[in-house]
Amino acid sequence: MTNTDFVLSVEDLTVSFDGFKAIDSLNLYVDQNELRVIIGPNGAGKTTLLDLICGKTRASAGSIKFKNSEMTKLPEYQIVRSGIGRKFQTPSIYENLSVFQNLEVSFPRGRGVFGALFFKRSDEVKAQVQAVAAEIGLEAQLDTEAGLLSHGQKQWLEIGMLLMQDPELLMLDEPIAGMSVRERELTAELLQRICKGRAMIVIEHDMEFVKRIADKVTVMHQGKILAEGSMEKVQADPRVIDVYLGH
Protein backbone atom coordinates (compact mmCIF):
# COMPACT_ATOMS: atom_id res chain seq x y z
CA MET A 1 0.00 0.00 0.00
CA THR A 2 1.34 3.45 -0.89
CA ASN A 3 0.72 6.54 1.23
CA THR A 4 -1.78 7.80 -1.34
CA ASP A 5 -4.18 4.94 -0.54
CA PHE A 6 -4.93 6.20 2.96
CA VAL A 7 -7.93 8.36 3.85
CA LEU A 8 -5.69 10.46 6.09
CA SER A 9 -1.94 10.97 5.70
CA VAL A 10 -0.16 13.15 8.22
CA GLU A 11 3.51 13.71 7.47
CA ASP A 12 6.23 15.45 9.49
CA LEU A 13 3.58 17.41 11.35
CA THR A 14 4.94 19.88 13.86
CA VAL A 15 3.36 22.61 15.97
CA SER A 16 5.17 24.78 18.47
CA PHE A 17 3.68 26.95 21.18
CA ASP A 18 6.23 29.56 22.29
CA GLY A 19 9.08 27.31 21.22
CA PHE A 20 7.59 24.18 22.86
CA LYS A 21 6.90 21.40 20.33
CA ALA A 22 3.49 20.00 21.27
CA ILE A 23 3.57 17.89 18.06
CA ASP A 24 7.00 16.95 16.81
CA SER A 25 7.56 15.61 13.24
CA LEU A 26 4.63 13.22 13.56
CA ASN A 27 3.52 10.77 10.84
CA LEU A 28 0.11 9.10 10.94
CA TYR A 29 -1.74 7.10 8.29
CA VAL A 30 -5.35 6.05 8.71
CA ASP A 31 -7.13 3.69 6.39
CA GLN A 32 -10.72 3.42 5.14
CA ASN A 33 -12.90 1.36 7.54
CA GLU A 34 -10.26 1.67 10.24
CA LEU A 35 -11.02 2.53 13.84
CA ARG A 36 -7.80 4.01 15.19
CA VAL A 37 -7.47 4.77 18.89
CA ILE A 38 -4.91 7.25 20.16
CA ILE A 39 -3.73 6.79 23.72
CA GLY A 40 -0.99 8.43 25.76
CA PRO A 41 -0.45 10.24 29.04
CA ASN A 42 -1.83 13.73 29.69
CA GLY A 43 0.04 16.37 27.71
CA ALA A 44 1.18 13.85 25.05
CA GLY A 45 -0.36 15.98 22.28
CA LYS A 46 -3.46 13.90 21.45
CA THR A 47 -5.96 16.79 21.49
CA THR A 48 -3.54 19.08 19.68
CA LEU A 49 -3.18 16.47 16.92
CA LEU A 50 -6.96 16.37 16.37
CA ASP A 51 -7.07 20.19 16.54
CA LEU A 52 -4.51 20.30 13.72
CA ILE A 53 -6.36 17.76 11.57
CA CYS A 54 -9.65 19.66 11.83
CA GLY A 55 -8.01 23.06 11.27
CA LYS A 56 -8.68 24.45 14.76
CA THR A 57 -4.92 24.86 15.23
CA ARG A 58 -2.45 25.73 12.44
CA ALA A 59 0.62 23.56 11.89
CA SER A 60 4.09 25.12 12.09
CA ALA A 61 5.36 22.56 9.56
CA GLY A 62 4.40 19.34 7.79
CA SER A 63 1.36 18.23 5.84
CA ILE A 64 -2.11 16.81 6.41
CA LYS A 65 -3.67 15.10 3.41
CA PHE A 66 -7.27 13.93 3.41
CA LYS A 67 -8.25 11.75 0.43
CA ASN A 68 -5.02 12.99 -1.20
CA SER A 69 -5.95 16.67 -0.90
CA GLU A 70 -3.81 19.03 1.10
CA MET A 71 -5.79 20.30 4.13
CA THR A 72 -2.95 21.95 6.04
CA LYS A 73 -3.77 25.55 5.19
CA LEU A 74 -7.52 25.31 4.64
CA PRO A 75 -9.89 27.14 7.00
CA GLU A 76 -11.80 24.97 9.47
CA TYR A 77 -15.19 25.28 7.68
CA GLN A 78 -13.69 24.01 4.42
CA ILE A 79 -12.10 21.05 6.21
CA VAL A 80 -15.50 20.17 7.70
CA ARG A 81 -17.12 20.52 4.27
CA SER A 82 -14.54 18.22 2.73
CA GLY A 83 -15.74 15.41 5.05
CA ILE A 84 -13.96 15.59 8.41
CA GLY A 85 -16.18 15.56 11.51
CA ARG A 86 -14.96 16.21 15.05
CA LYS A 87 -16.73 15.63 18.33
CA PHE A 88 -15.39 17.24 21.48
CA GLN A 89 -15.82 15.80 24.97
CA THR A 90 -18.68 18.07 26.03
CA PRO A 91 -21.77 17.54 23.89
CA SER A 92 -22.82 20.63 21.98
CA ILE A 93 -26.45 19.97 21.24
CA TYR A 94 -29.48 22.28 21.25
CA GLU A 95 -31.06 21.30 24.58
CA ASN A 96 -34.37 23.06 23.85
CA LEU A 97 -34.90 21.41 20.47
CA SER A 98 -36.15 17.87 19.89
CA VAL A 99 -33.85 15.05 18.83
CA PHE A 100 -35.40 15.30 15.35
CA GLN A 101 -34.68 19.03 15.14
CA ASN A 102 -31.11 18.62 16.39
CA LEU A 103 -30.46 16.11 13.61
CA GLU A 104 -32.34 18.19 11.05
CA VAL A 105 -30.34 21.37 11.67
CA SER A 106 -27.14 19.36 11.17
CA PHE A 107 -28.07 18.37 7.63
CA PRO A 108 -25.40 20.03 5.47
CA ARG A 109 -27.78 21.65 3.04
CA GLY A 110 -30.16 22.50 5.86
CA ARG A 111 -31.21 26.02 6.58
CA GLY A 112 -29.84 26.35 10.07
CA VAL A 113 -31.83 26.44 13.28
CA PHE A 114 -34.47 28.96 12.14
CA GLY A 115 -35.02 27.31 8.77
CA ALA A 116 -35.49 23.93 10.37
CA LEU A 117 -38.03 25.32 12.82
CA PHE A 118 -40.12 27.43 10.46
CA PHE A 119 -39.99 25.80 7.04
CA LYS A 120 -41.40 22.55 5.69
CA ARG A 121 -39.16 19.52 6.05
CA SER A 122 -37.97 18.02 2.80
CA ASP A 123 -38.42 14.27 2.39
CA GLU A 124 -34.69 13.87 1.82
CA VAL A 125 -33.84 15.44 5.18
CA LYS A 126 -36.56 13.44 6.95
CA ALA A 127 -35.25 10.18 5.52
CA GLN A 128 -31.71 11.04 6.56
CA VAL A 129 -32.86 11.96 10.09
CA GLN A 130 -34.73 8.64 10.39
CA ALA A 131 -31.71 6.66 9.18
CA VAL A 132 -29.30 8.41 11.55
CA ALA A 133 -31.72 8.13 14.51
CA ALA A 134 -31.88 4.36 13.90
CA GLU A 135 -28.08 4.20 13.70
CA ILE A 136 -27.60 5.97 17.05
CA GLY A 137 -30.47 4.11 18.77
CA LEU A 138 -32.66 7.19 19.33
CA GLU A 139 -35.55 6.34 16.98
CA ALA A 140 -38.01 6.26 19.87
CA GLN A 141 -36.80 9.64 21.17
CA LEU A 142 -37.19 11.70 17.98
CA ASP A 143 -39.79 14.00 19.58
CA THR A 144 -38.02 14.18 22.95
CA GLU A 145 -36.43 17.47 23.94
CA ALA A 146 -32.67 16.91 23.78
CA GLY A 147 -32.15 18.42 27.24
CA LEU A 148 -34.18 15.54 28.72
CA LEU A 149 -31.94 12.79 27.30
CA SER A 150 -29.52 10.82 29.48
CA HIS A 151 -25.83 11.74 29.38
CA GLY A 152 -25.08 8.81 27.06
CA GLN A 153 -27.99 9.62 24.75
CA LYS A 154 -26.74 13.22 24.44
CA GLN A 155 -23.34 11.92 23.35
CA TRP A 156 -24.97 9.64 20.76
CA LEU A 157 -27.11 12.52 19.53
CA GLU A 158 -24.01 14.60 18.95
CA ILE A 159 -22.43 11.70 17.04
CA GLY A 160 -25.68 11.56 15.05
CA MET A 161 -25.41 15.28 14.28
CA LEU A 162 -22.00 14.60 12.78
CA LEU A 163 -23.34 11.57 10.87
CA MET A 164 -25.95 13.82 9.24
CA GLN A 165 -23.03 15.32 7.32
CA ASP A 166 -21.83 11.83 6.34
CA PRO A 167 -18.14 12.49 7.17
CA GLU A 168 -15.49 10.19 5.72
CA LEU A 169 -13.25 10.81 8.72
CA LEU A 170 -14.83 11.03 12.16
CA MET A 171 -12.75 12.08 15.18
CA LEU A 172 -14.03 11.63 18.74
CA ASP A 173 -12.50 12.85 21.97
CA GLU A 174 -13.16 10.46 24.91
CA PRO A 175 -16.62 9.36 23.74
CA ILE A 176 -17.46 7.25 26.83
CA ALA A 177 -16.48 9.75 29.56
CA GLY A 178 -19.15 9.68 32.28
CA MET A 179 -21.12 6.82 30.72
CA SER A 180 -22.63 3.80 32.50
CA VAL A 181 -21.38 0.28 31.74
CA ARG A 182 -24.39 -0.38 29.52
CA GLU A 183 -23.94 2.93 27.67
CA ARG A 184 -20.26 2.09 27.10
CA GLU A 185 -21.17 -1.23 25.54
CA LEU A 186 -23.77 0.40 23.28
CA THR A 187 -21.20 3.04 22.32
CA ALA A 188 -18.65 0.36 21.40
CA GLU A 189 -21.23 -1.26 19.13
CA LEU A 190 -22.20 2.12 17.66
CA LEU A 191 -18.60 3.11 16.88
CA GLN A 192 -17.89 -0.21 15.20
CA ARG A 193 -21.06 0.13 13.13
CA ILE A 194 -20.43 3.68 11.97
CA CYS A 195 -16.79 3.01 11.15
CA LYS A 196 -17.89 0.99 8.12
CA GLY A 197 -17.30 3.03 4.97
CA ARG A 198 -15.29 5.71 6.76
CA ALA A 199 -12.22 6.16 8.94
CA MET A 200 -12.30 7.00 12.63
CA ILE A 201 -9.85 8.38 15.16
CA VAL A 202 -10.79 8.10 18.83
CA ILE A 203 -8.87 9.49 21.80
CA GLU A 204 -9.53 7.25 24.80
CA HIS A 205 -8.08 6.58 28.24
CA ASP A 206 -10.13 3.53 29.24
CA MET A 207 -7.92 0.60 28.23
CA GLU A 208 -10.71 -2.00 28.40
CA PHE A 209 -12.71 0.11 25.97
CA VAL A 210 -9.67 0.61 23.73
CA LYS A 211 -9.19 -3.17 23.59
CA ARG A 212 -12.86 -3.61 22.75
CA ILE A 213 -12.98 -1.17 19.81
CA ALA A 214 -9.53 -0.53 18.32
CA ASP A 215 -8.37 -1.89 14.99
CA LYS A 216 -5.03 -0.26 15.67
CA VAL A 217 -3.62 1.74 18.59
CA THR A 218 -1.25 4.71 18.37
CA VAL A 219 0.59 5.60 21.56
CA MET A 220 1.68 9.23 21.79
CA HIS A 221 4.26 10.71 24.13
CA GLN A 222 5.80 14.18 24.13
CA GLY A 223 4.34 15.07 20.74
CA LYS A 224 5.68 11.96 19.01
CA ILE A 225 4.46 8.46 18.29
CA LEU A 226 5.96 6.05 20.75
CA ALA A 227 4.40 2.83 19.46
CA GLU A 228 1.77 1.69 17.01
CA GLY A 229 -0.04 -1.57 16.28
CA SER A 230 -2.51 -3.94 17.91
CA MET A 231 -3.42 -3.35 21.56
CA GLU A 232 -1.55 -6.56 22.47
CA LYS A 233 1.57 -5.33 20.69
CA VAL A 234 1.67 -1.84 22.19
CA GLN A 235 0.79 -3.10 25.67
CA ALA A 236 3.81 -5.37 25.60
CA ASP A 237 6.16 -2.64 24.36
CA PRO A 238 8.66 -1.78 27.15
CA ARG A 239 8.72 1.91 26.09
CA VAL A 240 4.94 2.11 26.52
CA ILE A 241 5.09 0.37 29.91
CA ASP A 242 7.82 2.84 30.96
CA VAL A 243 5.75 5.87 30.00
CA TYR A 244 2.62 4.62 31.73
CA LEU A 245 4.36 3.43 34.88
CA GLY A 246 6.65 6.48 34.93
CA HIS A 247 9.87 4.50 35.33
Ligand code: ADP
Ligand atom coordinates in the same frame (compact mmCIF):
# COMPACT_ATOMS: atom_id res chain seq x y z
P1 ADP B 1 -3.25 15.59 25.53
O1 ADP B 1 -4.52 15.79 24.76
O2 ADP B 1 -2.47 14.39 25.09
O3 ADP B 1 -3.46 15.57 27.02
P2 ADP B 1 -2.62 18.24 24.58
O4 ADP B 1 -2.64 18.10 23.11
O5 ADP B 1 -3.81 18.84 25.24
O6 ADP B 1 -2.28 16.82 25.25
O7 ADP B 1 -1.36 19.11 25.01
C1 ADP B 1 -0.02 18.83 24.57
C2 ADP B 1 0.89 19.88 25.13
O8 ADP B 1 0.71 21.10 24.40
C3 ADP B 1 0.65 20.22 26.59
O9 ADP B 1 1.91 20.43 27.21
C4 ADP B 1 -0.17 21.49 26.52
O10 ADP B 1 0.06 22.29 27.67
C5 ADP B 1 0.39 22.15 25.27
N1 ADP B 1 -0.58 23.02 24.58
C6 ADP B 1 -1.71 22.59 23.94
N2 ADP B 1 -2.37 23.63 23.38
C7 ADP B 1 -1.64 24.75 23.68
C8 ADP B 1 -1.79 26.13 23.38
N3 ADP B 1 -2.81 26.59 22.67
N4 ADP B 1 -0.83 26.97 23.86
C9 ADP B 1 0.22 26.52 24.57
N5 ADP B 1 0.43 25.22 24.87
C10 ADP B 1 -0.49 24.34 24.44
